[in-house]
Amino acid sequence: MNRHVKVTPQTTDLSRRSFLVGTAAAGLVLGFAGVSGIDQAFAAASTNFEPSVWYAISQDGLVTVTCGKADMGQHIASTMAQLICEELGAKWTDMRVQLASNDPKFNDPVLGAQITGASWSTMMNFDAMSRAGAAGRMALTEAAAAAMSVPAAELVVRDSTISHTKSKKQMSFADVVKSGKATKTFTPDELKAIKLKTLDQYTMIGVSVPQLDIPSKTDGTAKYGIDVMLPGMVHGAIVTPPVRFGATVKLVDDSSAKKVPGFIKAVTLDDKTGSTTGWVVAVANTYAQAKKAAEALKISYDGGANAKLSSQSLLDEAKRLQGLSDAGQFFVKDGDPAAALGTASKVLEAEYTTNINIHCPMEPMNATAEFKGDILHIYSGNQFATRSGAIAAGAAGIDPKFVVMHQMWLGGGFGRRLDADMMVPAVQAAKAVGKPVKVIYSRENDMTMDYSRPLTYQKVKAGVDGDGKLIAISHDVVSAWPTARWGIPDFLTPSVDKKGPLDAFAVNGADFFYTVPNHYVRTIKNEMAHNATPSGQLRSVAPGWTFWAVESMIDEIAHATGQDPAQFRISLLDGKGKNDGGAQRLRNTLLAAMGLSGYGTRKLPKGEGIGVACVSSQERAAASWTACVAHVAVAPSGTVIVKKLTVATDVGTQVHPDNIRAQVEGAALWGLSLAMYEKATLKDGGIEQTNFDTYTPLRMSQVPEVAVTVIANGEKPTGVGEPAVTVVAPAIGNAIFNACGARVRALPITAEAVKGAMKA
Amino acid sequence: MTTLNINGRNMSVDAVSDTPLLWAIREQLQMTGTKFGCGAGLCGACTVHVNGEAVRSCQTMVGDVAGKKITTIEGLSAKGDHPLQKAWIAEQVPQCGYCQSGQLMQAAALLSKNPNPTKEEVVVHMDGNLCRCMTYSRIQKAIMRAATEMRTASVGGNERRPT
Numbered sequence: 001m002n003r004h005v006k007v008t009p010q011t012t013d014l015s016r017r018s019f020l021v022g023t024a025a026a027g028l029v030l031g032f033a034g035v036s037g038i039d040q041a042f043a044a045a046s047t048n049f050e051p052s053v054w055y056a057i058s059q060d061g062l063v064t065v066t067c068g069k070a071d072m073g074q075h076i077a078s079t080m081a082q083l084i085c086e087e088l089g090a091k092w093t094d095m096r097v098q099l100a101s102n103d104p105k106f107n108d109p110v111l112g113a114q115i116t117g118a119s120w121s122t123m124m125n126f127d128a129m130s131r132a133g134a135a136g137r138m139a140l141t142e143a144a145a146a147a148m149s150v151p152a153a154e155l156v157v158r159d160s161t162i163s164h165t166k167s168k169k170q171m172s173f174a175d176v177v178k179s180g181k182a183t184k185t186f187t188p189d190e191l192k193a194i195k196l197k198t199l200d201q202y203t204m205i206g207v208s209v210p211q212l213d214i215p216s217k218t219d220g221t222a223k224y225g226i227d228v229m230l231p232g233m234v235h236g237a238i239v240t241p242p243v244r245f246g247a248t249v250k251l252v253d254d255s256s257a258k259k260v261p262g263f264i265k266a267v268t269l270d271d272k273t274g275s276t277t278g279w280v281v282a283v284a285n286t287y288a289q290a291k292k293a294a295e296a297l298k299i300s301y302d303g304g305a306n307a308k309l310s311s312q313s314l315l316d317e318a319k320r321l322q323g324l325s326d327a328g329q330f331f332v333k334d335g336d337p338a339a340a341l342g343t344a345s346k347v348l349e350a351e352y353t354t355n356i357n358i359h360c361p362m363e364p365m366n367a368t369a370e371f372k373g374d375i376l377h378i379y380s381g382n383q384f385a386t387r388s389g390a391i392a393a394g395a396a397g398i399d400p401k402f403v404v405m406h407q408m409w410l411g412g413g414f415g416r417r418l419d420a421d422m423m424v425p426a427v428q429a430a431k432a433v434g435k436p437v438k439v440i441y442s443r444e445n446d447m448t449m450d451y452s453r454p455l456t457y458q459k460v461k462a463g464v465d466g467d468g469k470l471i472a473i474s475h476d477v478v479s480a481w482p483t484a485r486w487g488i489p490d491f492l493t494p495s496v497d498k499k500g501p502l503d504a505f506a507v508n509g510a511d512f513f514y515t516v517p518n519h520y521v522r523t524i525k526n527e528m529a530h531n532a533t534p535s536g537q538l539r540s541v542a543p544g545w546t547f548w549a550v551e552s553m554i555d556e557i558a559h560a561t562g563q564d565p566a567q568f569r570i571s572l573l574d575g576k577g578k579n580d581g582g583a584q585r586l587r588n589t590l591l592a593a594m595g596l597s598g599y600g601t602r603k604l605p606k607g608e609g610i611g612v613a614c615v616s617s618q619e620r621a622a623a624s625w626t627a628c629v630a631h632v633a634v635a636p637s638g639t640v641i642v643k644k645l646t647v648a649t650d651v652g653t654q655v656h657p658d659n660i661r662a663q664v665e666g667a668a669l670w671g672l673s674l675a676m677y678e679k680a681t682l683k684d685g686g687i688e689q690t691n692f693d694t695y696t697p698l699r700m701s702q703v704p705e706v707a708v709t710v711i712a713n714g715e716k717p718t719g720v721g722e723p724a725v726t727v728v729a730p731a732i733g734n735a736i737f738n739a740c741g742a743r744v745r746a747l748p749i750t751a752e753a754v755k756g757a758m759k760a
Numbered sequence: 761m762t763t764l765n766i767n768g769r770n771m772s773v774d775a776v777s778d779t780p781l782l783w784a785i786r787e788q789l790q791m792t793g794t795k796f797g798c799g800a801g802l803c804g805a806c807t808v809h810v811n812g813e814a815v816r817s818c819q820t821m822v823g824d825v826a827g828k829k830i831t832t833i834e835g836l837s838a839k840g841d842h843p844l845q846k847a848w849i850a851e852q853v854p855q856c857g858y859c860q861s862g863q864l865m866q867a868a869a870l871l872s873k874n875p876n877p878t879k880e881e882v883v884v885h886m887d888g889n890l891c892r893c894m895t896y897s898r899i900q901k902a903i904m905r906a907a908t909e910m911r912t913a914s915v916g917g918n919e920r921r922p923t
Contacts, residue, residue, distance in 0.1 A: 072856050073854070073855030073856030073857065073893045074855070075855070208852075210849070210852070211852060213854075213857070214848075214849055214852055214853075214854050214857075215840065215849055216857075217854035217856075217857025217860050218840060218845045218848040218849055218853075218854065218857075218860060218864065219793070219833065219834070219836075219837075219840035219845060220791070220792070220793015220794070220832070220833035220834050220861045221793065222857055223792070224795075224858060226792075226795070226796065227786075227792035229790055229792075235787075261776070286775070286779075286783065286787055286788075287783050287787060288775065288779045288780060288783040288784075288787075360892065361856070361858070361892055362795070362797050362803065362805055362856070362858040362859045362890065362891070362892045363795070363797075363856070363858045364796065364797070409856070409857070410856060411795070411856050411857070411858030412856045412858060412892050412893065413856070414892070440796065442799055443797070443798040443799055443800065443803075444799075658852060659852075662852065662855060662895070662898070663855075665894070665897065666855060666893050666894040666895065669894035669896070670894060673894070691798055691799075691800050691802055692798050692800070692802035692803050692890060693800070693802055697890060697892060698894060698896075699887050699888075699890065699896075700883050700886050700887050700889075700891075700896040700899070700900070701883050701884075701887045703894075703896045703897060706897065
C-alpha cells in the first residue's frame with residue numbers, strides 16, 4: 001500500500017517559465033525528504049489507498065485531496081478536488097480537502113515550486129489533477145474486477161461505486177480500499193498515456209458543486225494562521241519604524257515595558273534576508289500584554305536614506321527617468337514609432353499615473369514559529385511556501401531543508417502573502433525566548449509595512465494617419481519592480497533590446513493584442529521607489545496600471561478621430577500577425593459585454609455616460625479575455641457615481657461556474673475600489689495611512705449593480721481571480737469622459753480631478 | 761480573574777479589566793471564530809453580541825461586560841444551522857471567509873430586531889463590516905434569504921439558485 005504515483009510536469013504554453021521556475025525552486029529547497037526528523041513531522045497513514053501524492057482514499061471511502069496551492073478565498077482546494085473527483089468517479093459528498101506542507105512532492109506540477117498567484121492554478125494543475133484522478137479510478141476498477149471476477153472493461157464507476165451491470169455486482173470505493181487489492185502503480189509514461197474524458201463526458205467539471213471549505217467559514221471553525229495555538233506558545237507584537245524601509249534601531253528602552261505584566265523580552269530583529277528594517281518584537285505571555293509592552297517601548301531610530309522621501313519625490317524621479325533616452329529596457333519593439341510619429345497627421349501625448357495601493361487583507365499578517373530539535377516549524381497562511389521557507393531559514397540562520405511550513409487557510413492574500421516578512425519576527429522572537437512565538441501585526445503595522453502596489457508613471461504617445469488609422473504607439477512605464485525584488489533571476493524576462501533582464505510583472509499588458517505596426521514599450525525601474533516602497537504583487541499586478549494607460553489612450557484616440565471607442569477597438573483587434581487568435585477572442589468578449597449592457601441602444605440622461613475597455617490580463621501567454629462596460633453618472637461637482645459594471649470574460653473552460661462569477665465580481669469590485677476609493681501616500685519615508693479610516697476599500701453602500709457573463713468556449717481553462725481588476729478603472733475613466741467631457745488620467749479618480757478636467 | 765457569560769456558560773478569564781474582550785475570547789478561551797481585523801472598530805471582523813447588541817469586541821473591555829450575556833459565532837447556533845448560516849451556505853457567500861463571522865453576527869443582530877428589512881436597511885446596518893474579497897452582494901442576498909426563511913419558518917429553502 002501507500003504507493004505513490006509521481007505525477008510528472010506537463011508541457012503547457014508556459015513551458016519556458018515552468019523550466020526556469022523549476023530550476024529556481026530547486027535552488028531554494030534541497031534534499032528536504034532526506035532530513036532526519038522531517039518524516040516524523042508528517043503523520044503518515046498506512047491503510048489508505050494513495051494513488052497519487054495528491055489524494056488518499058480511506059477505508060471509509062472518504063477521498064482527501066491535498067492541495068498544494070494557497071487557498072485565499074478562490075476555493076482552489078475545492079477546485080482541485082473537483083478536477084480529481086471528475087476523473088476518479090467519486091461522490092462529491094465523499095470529497096475532503098487538506099492543505100499541503102512545503103514538502104517538494106506537493107510542488108506545482110508545472111511551476112516546480114509552491115507558489116500561488118497570477119491566476120495560474122487551475123490552468124497549470126488541470127491536467128495533473130485529472131490524470132491523478134483517472135489513475136485512481138483505473139486502479140480501483142482493476143482491483144474491483146479481480147474481486148468480482150468480471151472484466152474491468154465492463155465496469156462503470158459513478159458516485160464512489162464500481163458496478164457491473166450484467167451481473168448486478170457492485171463494490172464501493174470503501175470496499176475496494178478495505179480489500180487492500182488496489183495496488184496498481186503508474187509510471188510517468190503510463191500516466192501520460194491515460195485517455196482523459198472529453199468535454200462532452202464531464203459530469204462534475206462545469207457544475208457549481210458546494211465549495212468544500214464554505215461550511216467551516218460560516219461557523220468559525222476554519223483555521224487561519226492567526227488561529228494557531230501551540231502548547232507553551234507566547235505572543236509577539238511588533239513595533240515598526242516610521243520609515244517604510246531603510247531605518248535602523250539605535251536604542252531600545254524597555255524600562256516601561258518591563259512594568260507590563262507578562263512581558264518577556266524586546267527582540268530587535270537582525271534581518272539578513274532584507275525583508276525588514278528597524279523592527280522590534282515585544283514578546284509577552286498574551287497578545288494583549290505584548291501589545292501593551294510594544295506601546296511602552298521607547299525606540300530611537302536612524303531613519304536611513306529614504307527618510308525624507310514622499311510620493312511627490314517618487315513621481316518627480318519617475319518623470320526624470322522617463323526623460324532620459326537611454327533609461328530602461330524594451331519590452332516591445334515593433335517597427336519604428338519615432339519615424340511614424342514624424343509622419344503622423346495627428347499625435348496624442350498623455351501621462352497616466354497611479355498612486356500607492358495597499359493589500360490589507362482582512363487577516364493581518366502573522367506567523368507562528370516553533371523550534372523542535374533541528375526542525376523549524378512555521379505556521380502561517382502563505383502564497384509562496386518555497387521562498388518563504390527559505391526566508392524563515394535565513395532568519396533562523398539554518399539551512400532551508402530544516403524548515404517545515406504548515407499551511408493554513410489564508411484570510412485574504414491578493415498577492416500580499418507571496419511575501420515572507422512575517423516569518424522573520426516570529427522566527428527571531430522564538431529563537432530569542434526559546435518558546436514557540438506567534439507574531440501578529442497590528443493593522444497599523446500591516447498597512448505601513450505593506451509590499452504595496454507601487455506608484456506608477458506612464459507616458460504614451462500615439463500617432464494616427466490621415467484616415468484615422470492608428471499607426472504608432474510609444475509607451476514608457478516607470479515603476480518599482482515587484483518581482484525583481486525577490487532576487488530569483490529566472491522570474492525575470494530578457495529585454496528585446498538585449499539590455500539585460502526586465503521585470504515583466506511591471507509591464508505585462510502593455511504588449512496588447514491591438515494591431516499597431518509601430519509599437520515600442522519601454523519599462524524603466526524607478527530605483528528610488530523600489531528602495532523606499534518595496535513593491536509587491538497586488539491582485540493583477542502590472543495590468544492594473546498598464547491597461548489604465550493603454551485603454552484610456554485608445555479611447556482618447558477614438559474621440560480625437562471621431563470614431564466610436566468600441567468600434568475603434570474592434571477594428572484594431574483584427575487578429576493580424578502575432579495577434580492571431582487572441583485578438584479575435586478579445587473582440588468577441590468585448591462584443592459580449594456590449595451586448596449584455598445594451599451598448600448604444602439607449603439615450604442616456606444628461607451627466608451620464610457609458611465607457612468601454614478590454615484587456616488581455618494577466619499576460620499574453622496566459623490571458624483571460626475580459627471586457628467591461630461601465631455606466632456612470634457625474635454630478636456638476638465632479639462626484640462620480642458608478643451605476644453599473646457589465647463584465648464579460650472568456651475563460652476557455654469553466655470548472656465551477658458559480659465560483660468564476662464570484663471571483664470575477666470580486667475582482668471587478670477591486671477594480672472599482674482601486675479606481676475610486678483607495679489611495680496611500682508616502683511622507684517622510686513612511687506610509688501615511690494606518691487603518692481603515694484613512695485607507696478606505698469599498699464598502700457595501702458603494703457597490704453598484706454588477707452583471708457578469710462568462711464565455712466558455714472549450715479552450716483551455718484560464719485564470720479568473722485577477723483580470724477583471726484591470727478592466728474597470730479605464731472603463732470608468734472612459735465613461736466619465738462620455739458623461740461630461742472630463743478626461744482623468746490619475747488613479748484614484750477624485751471629484752476634484754473630474755471637476756478640474758471639466759473646466760479644462 | 762473575571763467571569764464572563766459566553767454562549768450561555770460562565771467562564772473565568774485571567775485578564776485585567778482593560779483587556780479587549782476580543783483577545784480574552786480568542787486566546788484565553790481559545791474560541792478563534794471571532795477575528796481580529798483592525799483593532800479600532802473600523803472593520804467589524806470582531807463583532808460579537810453583548811446582551812443581543814452587535815458590538816466590536818476589539819473596542820469592548822473585559823471589565824465592562826462581566827455579567828452580561830455575550831454571544832460569539834460559536835454560540836450563534838448549536839450546529840451551525842442558524843438561518844443566516846444556512847443562507848450563507850446556500851448563497852455560497854464566503855471567499856477567504858475571514859470577515860464572515862463578524863458579518864454573520866452583525867446580520868443576526870439586525871434580523872433579531874427587524875425580521876423584514878429592506879435592502880437599504882441591510883446596507884445601512886452592514887456598512888461598517890468590511891469584506892476585502894468584496895462578497896457584499898452575496899451577503900445581501902443571504903440576509904434576505906434568511907429573513908424570508910425566518911418569517912415563513914419554512915423548510916427546504918436551501919437549494920442553490922441556478923447559475
